[in-house]
Structures are given as C-alpha cells and as structure tokens.
Amino acid sequence: MKRFLSAVCLSFVQLAVFGAVPEFTFDRTVHDFGDITVSDGPQSCTFTITNTGVEELFILSVVSSCGCTNVSWTRESIPAGGCGEIKATYSNEDGPYPFDKTLSVYLSGTKKPVILHIRGSVHSKRLPLSQTYPAHIGKIGLRGLEEKVGNMDQGQTRSSEFMVANISRNPVTLGWADVSAQLTLPGGTVTIEPGETARVVFSLRSDRTLWGKNTYYATPVVDGKPQDTKVTFWAITRESFASLTESQRKVAPAADFSEGSVEYRIDYPAGTEYPSFFLKNPGKSTLKIYRVQPDNERISVLEAPETLAPGKGAVLKFSVDLSGLGKDSDNLYVVSIYTNSPGEPVVHLYINAIIL
Secondary structure, eight states, X not given: OOEEEOSSTTSOOOOOOTTSSSOEEESOSEEEEEEEEGGGOOEEEEEEEEEOSSSOBOEEEEEESSTTEEEEEOOSOXXXXXXXXXXXXEOOOSOSSEEEEEEEEEETTOSSOEEEEEEEEXXXXXXXHHHHSOEEETTEEESOSEEEEEEEETTOEEEEEEEEEEOSSSOEEEEEESOOTXXXXXXXXXXXXXXXXXXXXXXXXXXXXXOEEEEEEEEEEETTEEOSSOEXXXXXXXXXXXXXXXXXXXXXXXXXXXXXXXXXXXXXXXXXXOOEXXXXXXXXXXXEEEEEEESSTTEEEEEOOSEEOTTOEEEEEEEEEOTTOOTTEEEEEEEEEEESOSSOSEEEEEEEEEEO
C-alpha cells in the first residue's frame, strides 16, 4: 500500500497566479503512478483546482500530449471558493517503459495554460524495489537524487512529488532536515513498511533574490538519523508578466543583442578567449538584468550592466578558459540572461569553440 505525504498539512499545495485574475490553486501539478506492470491495465488520477479568486472560473479545455491519455473535467463554472476536477486516465497499452505525459489546462481569464504531468514506470513484470528505486540512501530508495521542478515565474509556488521506497526488511521512519528556505516538505515523520513505498509531495516557492537555475536541498532523516546524502531540487525562475496591462507592455523595456552567438576556430592547444556581445534597449523604460548565468564553470563574467536606460547600449564581456580541451573537439557553451523585458525574459547567448 502506498502512503501519501503532503507538504502542507496533507492538503493543498499552491500554484497561484498573483496579481492576475483569476486566482486559483491546484492540489498538485504532478501525479506519479509509481511502478506498475503491463497487466495492471489503465491508471487514473484526479487533480483538484480551487477557485481562490472572487470571480467564477471555467476550465475551458484540457489537452493531452498523447492519445494514450484520456481526460475529462468539470464543465460547470467554478464559483469563488469552489472546486473543480480534472481526471486523467493513462491507457497503459504501450508496453514497458517510463512515461511522462503532460496535460495543458486552459482556464478562463488566463493567457497561458497550466501544465500538469502524469508519470510512472511500466514493467513487464514486478521487480524488486531495490532495482526500481536504484538511488539508495541508507534503508530507503529513490528513482534518482535530483528532482526537476522546471520553469517557474516569480510570484508562483510550484508543487511536484516523488516516490520513496523502503528497501530494507524492517519498518523505517522518514523525515526531513536542513531543508532550503524556499522548499517545503512534509513535517514530522512517516513509517514505511518493508517493501512499501510512500508518495512525497513538496512545494517550491519563487524568491526574487534567486533568478535563473537554482538548486535547493533537503536531507533525509531515516530512523532518526540524518543521512550523508542530500536530495536536490532545481528550478529555473524568471520574471512574471501575467499582471501587465497592454499599456504597460507598450512602454516596457526590450533586450536586443546585435549578435547572439560567436564562434572560435582555434589551433590545438587552446588558451583563453574573450567573447563580447553588444546589448541595446530599444524599449521605453529601464531594462533590468537580474542575472547573467553561464552554463559552464569555464566561463567567467567580466562585465555586464545591471540596468540599461531606454535607447542605450552596453557590452557584455566574458572570458572562456579553453585549456585542456581535446584536439578536433566542438565545444558549445550557453550564457542565459534573465531580464524584466516581457518580450525577452530569458535570452541565450552561444559560444562555440572548435579546437582544430
């Protein structure tokens, strides 16, 4: 039997749209069916949406990413304080393989859909938990040590879940310690019987001091003992423009790079190169650069503006350490720029170094 653990009083985890109409919450945005077999047949789950605003809410449509998933939803209006449901049924007819399907939920008064996930692993026959949960932390097993939360706008709290298995022969208690400030996990402890699994629901809230890709941590506490291995959670956070009016968009800043990529063809052995990119703000208000984030430690940011007035330009300069790279290698690096421009909230710059 699977135990269900919620991060907020075993109840609702919030996915809220602040500053926009309507306002709503989902009980979760991911449902994990866990490990099932082909013979288990179709699998169903239900997501609950609560209207936390003052106007009635409609679920206009729910679109599945795959014909293997059927969906139905509340067709009536959802009054303020009321709830609606979205039911998804995975056919489980495609054979043994891991799956992750999305449901795009279109709601009245919103400009983009809410994305829900259903996922799990289908096997031809039942396998020992030690195999289906290969990341072992003491007496518990997980599918992996990293949980991907995905993209998150400022002002949002995102929820997801993962499974934990007791791979020992005795009952174990599970709790959490050293949890990052923005991360919420179940309080207290839960007992997991031998050979059983528990579903852990967590939530992650945005933080205006954290932009781009950030990692969050939690330490499992098994039978009262903090473990040496942490579980990591990561999300990419960018600015939210949900509450901008059309008039505000017309006077918004813009981020325009004259070139978005640079390529080096360098004879082996390579040293250090110093790429630069020219940025201009053709918008009508001040451009803010929240973070300049290279995807590789070989790249250092030498110069980058924090703000750029309308009509002004600036140079972003980097150093790229190419020493030690192999001959006849092609090396692509990406620098992500997070801004307050509605048209370019994230700009990616590409640096390609070809060692000849």
